[in-house]
Amino acid sequence: MKKSPIYRKRALALAVFSSVGVLLAGCGGGTAGAGADTVSVGLLEPLSGPFADNGKQARLGAELCAKQINDDGGIEALDGATIELEVQDTGAAAPAQVANQLQNLIQQNELSAVIGAWASSYTLAASTVAEQAKVPMVTESFASEITARNYRYIFKVPASAELMGEMAVDSVLELAEQQQYEIDEAAVVADNTSAATVSANAAADQLESKGVNVSTKEFFTPGLTEGESLALKVLSSEPDLIFVQGALSDMALLQKAFRNHGYRGPLLGAGSGFVATDYAKTVGPAANGTFSSAGWNWDLPGEEAKKFAEDFTKANPEFDFPGQEAGEDCAAIYIIAAALEEAGSTDPEAVREALSTIEISSGPATILAPDAVAFDDAGNLENTSPVIVQWQDGQPVTVAPEKIASADPIPFEE
Amino acid sequence: MTLTLLAGSSITAGYGDLVAIKDVSVDLGEGNLLGVVGPNGAGKSTLLRALAGVIPVRAGTVSWEGRDINALSADKRARLGISMVQEGRRLFPSLSVQENLMLGAYHASPAERQERRDQVVEMFPPLGPIMDRSASVLSGGEQQMVAVGRAWMSKPRCLLIDEPSLGLAPIIVDEIYKALPVLQSAGVSIVLVEQEVGRVLRIADRIVVLHEGTVMHDGPAEDFRDRPDALREAYLGIAPGGKG
Amino acid sequence: MNLLLQVVVSGTLLAAVYYVLSLGLNIILGVLDIVNFAHGAMIIMGSYTTFYLHRYTGLSPWLLILVDMVLVGALGAVLYLAYLRFTVESPLVRMFALIGFSSVVVAAILAMSGSNFRTVQVGYGTIDILGLPVRVSQLIAFGFALLLGTLTILWLNHTKVGVAIRAVTDDRVALRLCGVNDQRLSLLAFTVGAALAGAAGGVIATYVTFGPDSGLSFAIIAFAVVILGGLGDFAGAAIASFIVATTQTFVTVYWSSALINTTLFLLVLLVLVLRPRGLLGRGRL
Structure with a gap:
């Protein structure tokens, strides 16, 4: 107010x-x-x-x-x-x-x-x-x-948001498999606003349906004053993949803390912050390698x-x-x-x-929809598909689906 | 005839709608001890506050060595040499005894401050061992000693003391009253406000009786020194239903 | 075991930052008895000052903390002179003045800098302490906390001005009767409090990402620390910072991060009921 x-x-x-x-x-x-x-x-x-x-x-x-x-x-x-x-x-x-x-x-x-x-x-x-x-x-x-x-x-x-979340999880799991990076354990961290919890829970469900164990689900109050303790908790379950959603300021704190405590594995983000033009500038080097879904990407x-x-x-x-x-x-x-x-x-x-x-x-x-633009009866654009992007050297590049990808993902690290 | 150090001429002062003193004139001669007595609510404290600059005067003039100081705030008057011990002692409870005393000599050099602190301990030996104690845990007598000591720390030329005996055991009051002539002999002029006339008459040079905000009597203390009852009657008699 | 050690180490480092956050508030609220609703705004002004000066001059963010102090302190002085000194008798008016001031600050930052989140990148890398990775910048922040805290305590307890400032809220009249200009002291104390809030903004700029309204969460921490430690008790605040930081870390790691604020609130409530003068029982009531 x-x-x-x-x-x-x-x-x-x-x-x-x-x-x-x-x-x-x-x-x-x-x-x-x-x-x-x-x-x-x-x-x-x-x-x-x-x-x-x-x-x-x-x-x-x-x-x-x-x-x-x-x-x-x-x-x-x-x-x-x-x-x-x-x-x-x-x-x-x-x-x-x-x-x-x-x-x-x-x-x-x-x-x-x-x-x-x-x-x-x-x-x-x-x-x-x-x-x-x-x-x-x-x-x-x-x-x-x-x-x-x-x-x-x-x-x-x-x-739709659901499709984006689902596809993001599927694509990252697929890309990891291609590189023989095993994802058995995942952690989900999101702020406790309704939009974030909904998509984080959806991601956790999707991960579990693909046989990934989600042992840590953490919902924090936005406006973190430090990221270390949250990072310690999330990393204590030794995840191979971390799903994150929240405001950019909190994400920046968290991602830096993850890197500081030695996590080099993939991060999957959801929400507009992860495709904002200044995301990499805000988060700094820790931004490199973060995956996110998007409605559209510039390199299609x-x-x-x-x-x-x-x-x-x-x-x-x-x-x-x-x-x-x-x-x-x-x-x-x-x-x-x-x-x-x-x-x-x-x-x-x-x-x-x-x-x-x-x-x-x-x-x-x-x-937006390479084949043809048309709306269904409900008003949804037909033929539109989410894209999965990864931040590489300060820019989001499309890494999935394969037929529209413009680059390979950065090699996965333990 | 001694020189007038501090004077109030025809001053009127009060709080909000209340006029507590009206057209009051007093003067304090250099080196004198002026006793101000009167029943509860007579306006004694108001008079002191107006002289010290804690409250403004609505009419009349407060003067210092003949100079009009109406426009000076309390802190500026304190720096001229007017020091006041308020009713109820009013120490700084957050601070230690030592710190309370030191604040009294705020504008002095560290060496001077130390010297005067020692003088205070000489004047009130019980303060010596409790210098580091918090002022919030002192007994009433100790508080009064610190309050008078703090006023002394500023090396005042004039000391305004408001009801120092209030709520204290007689033996402690004796202790405080013994210090006043010492201060006076060190060159400090004193205005002493009390409800009880006996002790004041014994040490005052001049006595002013206030009643309902006006001066009822002003004259040498020796007129009544041997017969305080006469003075008591003089103002108790005109205060039927007073505090009693 | 290793996790426990990490929790303790990062809790301790965090405590130092929280202590810095509380210093300015402890002077303004604890000593001057002004409920500073603008504390968050003052902090964030320091952060933005560091951000822009670092960007345009390349000076070390640690050096820029001094500039933050001067700038935010000066603004605090202007605020006090222009408005607050007229509100000594009316805390409600003062409260609105401070809330108003902080919305002006947030709006001004929004207008000048936009809503982008800002980060001041400090390198220096990490070193190992007890086998744990610790950012060097965190250690420097720890050093700053010790330095600023010590200087503040020395100033308030061992200089005549500091002692007089502690007496301001006890009895302004008695202070005037000691020949001290209480308004000038209040101005000085408010200025120093604002400067310390600015310093805190500079310190946190080096480790968090912030936006125009990020000040609030830091102000909440500062209030918790000051109340727990006892109003005006700077040693108590140091202990309180440690308790707040480690509680936060423990609750996050062993329970749930969503419960941090609830826990903090309960802790403050508990202390207010059981020890209204703060942990050490020496604070102002």
Whole structure:
């Protein structure tokens, strides 16, 4: 609560900025006089607060691809109308507040669609507003509950959290087996927030179903002041694999402590922290070798993915590679653009219709689902698969599934 | 006629809505011992506090060697040489006896501080062996000795003492009262506030009787020295239903 | 057996860091009797100062602790002069002032530095103590704890200013009557307390990863240590640090890390009931 003033201020600043942007865009359109109009797409992301890094990636990805579409002549079916992003910062607000933020965004703009809101809890709350307002929402959130409510206006681009967890465990076990590294004993460490405990328990179940003994399961209160004792406890069961999930600051402490006490085996992480662009910088050398699942990774095969990664780093030289959310939200923009072409209208209802039946087999939209972009009845993107990445020399590289892997994993060590 | 060291002229002071003293004038001659007596609630402590600068005066002037010191805070007045022993001793319970004494000589050099500490032990021999004891565990008499000693440590020119006999056994009070003329002969002028007049009359040069915040009597102590009952009657008589 | 030894060794090293965390609070809360809700913010300011100066000057983070002390101390002085000195009679107003100050600090850090977690990388490697790997940086932190703790105790007990500071909350009037300006002493004590909190921020910057609001968990530890040790009792705090750190380590290793805060809370409660003046029974009530 104590943080709200600055967030409010930032949100205000953003609101002012974006309305100035709208004004300018309006003027520009007027002078060009070619009848070209704008299409408003909402972007609801955490741009301040603890998830700001993730939200920032989402915004950069969406902005870059909206600009590309606009530069390429905008939406042809709408006489070259350009896409205008209406950005709203969620800050560190409570989910109910985020729902309100979307309500306001919808009331103040004629949105054809909205993208957001990164955290699953935010998306769950905000999508109810989108559903009621009949504005299609494309989300980069993972939780499968989002599309399990028979909503008609929600479209989810990444694979589900469960699938990611399962696949991450399977892939690491497989990679280890290929290198004759035996994993008999595993430990699970996560903070005791609900999201982390759910995925840690799922990972433990999955490990046990594969015949791995999980003797240590440790759930700690976030905000560790030291990592040594937790490391001592976890390592006392001599695990061959450690599953970790938690906030980046706690993970950094823990991982350093694991290394300090001589653990060289594989670490499998889950959660956005492990694919954040500054993960390696924050954790330092101990980051090397950490596995994680991701909805998207920058080094995926295919010309479109390669081109996006290059364009992104050119436009944002402070990053060595685009983060997971950048790819997801770029694809989301291209998918919405395709739906607008299909619908030939900015009417959100028409855009929803188009999204539900859309099929895209080429172009940047396919960086998420290489075969073809299409949504099932519940709104899940078909053909999308999680990727398993490993941090190598400060970058996450895709190491599984095999057909899209860009590198071999670092040799496993005892 | 002695020079006036500390004087209050027509001072009014109080707390919140309460006016505790009104239009009170006293003066303390250099080297004198001024006794201030009066029943409970007469405004004696308020007078001392106003003189020491612990509370501000609402009207009138407190002066030091003829100079108006109304604007000076208590710590600045202390540095001029006005030292006060508050009612109830008010030691620092977190500190040892030694530390309590040393704080009295805060602005002195270490050597001076040591010298005066020795003088205090000379004045109050029982303090010698308990220098390292915490002030929070002292008996009332020991506390009073430390309080007077601490005031002495600042090498005051004027000492304001508020009810030193309060709650102490007579034998201890004798001990304290023996020290006062010693201090006086060392050049310290003293304002001594007491409820009980007998002892004060024996050592005071001048006596002021306060009643309900105003001065009822002000004159040489020797007028009443041999007949304290007359003085007692004088103010008890005008204080029907007083503390009694 | 080996595990037990490790637990004791890492508990001891951790205790030193916790002691440093508690020093500033022990002056401000224990001696000055100001419940410093901004302790966490002061710590984190020190951490960020070290982070940025280390990044841009490359100076040793240990040297930068001195800069942290000066900077955070100066800010503490400004806070005291501008606001706190007017709140001596109203603890509630003071509480809100301090909470307000810490939200301003957190918001300012967020605005300037973003929510990224920061780490100050210190090399130095590890050495073996009793056959156990111990980071050299932990040993240096241990040395700092001893140094700062000793200096603080000497200052408060064996200098006239220190003795007077200990008397401030006993009786401000009596102190004034000794010719001492109690406001100036409070300012000095608050400044030193803030500086020590800044130093603690510098020390923890070398071993944890921190964000704008990481101060809170460290402030909680500091409060636990100060209360356990007895308000204003610096030797008691040293013992309390050791108890807090080893309890934390033992509970984590032999029980569950989720119970650390619960255990700490119960420990504090127990001490408050059984020994309200702290472990050594010498603290302020």
